[in-house]
Amino acid sequence: MSAKVWLVGAGPGDPELLTLKAVRALNEADVVLIDDLVNEAVLEHCPQARIIAVGKRGGCRSTPQAFIHRLMLRYARQGKCVVRLKGGDPCIFGRGGEEAQWLRGHGVDVELVNGITAGLAGATQCDISLTLRGVARGVTLVTAHTQDDSELNWHALAQSGTTLVIYMGVAKLGDIRRQLLAGGLAADTPVAMIENASLPQQRECRSDLTAMQEDAHEFQLKSPAILVIGAVAACATDEMQAAALWKRGVGTQEIEQSA
Structure with a gap:
């Protein structure tokens, strides 16, 4: 049998956010290598598979990446259907690209299956639209934790x-605030700090760039969490939409009609 590995995004935690393609891959899996942040409820879609935990968490003992590579290669060469199940999306800070490159370099076919990333799901659960006409023209996803400790621009x-939208930034809130203020971002820029995105225990703390470190400490913010920084973090989607329309000179009647 030809060797193949599926690199599958399990989404941010809510098992109902799995894609149909992810469910199909899990149904066919013989072996599933599962990350720490994957909700175990999704494993009901692969009851026949062997489950191997290969978690990687910041500040904790983690499975070496080289060992994960060898496991995927071994089972794929045995002709088994291998699923590497990752939290969020495999290509958004999930090492999906480097794993796919390594496997293909060893003659293994790879198929990537997208998952909903935590930054999107967490914001949506808080009624935050990451882009909004007249308010935010785009969204930038970055990680505050880099492999070589290099600084972002x-x-x-x-x-x-x-x-x-900043991932893995809880431990670096002071640095993030200092760097963004030095870069010219306004001190009163709204910030939403969202913990356990999409899960029943999701929590959010609204603040601004100046106060976010102190507010996070008082809130006892913990990982995994994402930061949403920008005007859209100020309030809920409907309020932001009304504010954007009003800013563009649209009257109350037109706003009601657009709702």
């Missing part, structure tokens, strides 16, 4: 005019 991010 915070000045460019501050001047981008887009909503910033």
Whole structure:
């Protein structure tokens, strides 16, 4: 049998956010290598598969990436249907690209299956639209944690005019605030800090760029969490839409008609 591995995004936690394609891959799986942040409820779609935990969490003991590579290669070469199940989307800070490249370099066919990323799902659960006409012209996804500890171009991010969605930033709130303020982002820029995106225990803390570190401490914000920084984090979607329409000179009657 030809060797093949599915790199599947399980979404941010809510099992109902799985795609149909992800469910099909799990139904066919003989072996599933599962990350820590995957909700175990999704495993009901692969009752016949062998489940191997290969979690990787910041600040915790993690499975070496080289070992994960070898596991996928071994089972694929045995002709088994292998699913590497990742939280969120495999290609949004999930190492999906590097795993696909490594496997293909060893003669293994790879299929990537998208999942809903935490930044999108968490914001939506808080009624935040990451893009909004007249308010935010785009969205930028970044991670505050880099493999080589290199710095992001915070000045460019501050001047981008887009909503910033920052992953793995809880431990670096002070640095993020300092860098964005130095880059010219307004001190009163709204911030939403969202913990456990899409899960029943999801929590959110609304703040602004100046106060976010202190507010997060008082809120006892913990990982996994994402930060949404920008005007859209100020209030719920319907309120932001009304504000955007009003800013463009649309009257109350037209606003009601557009709702």
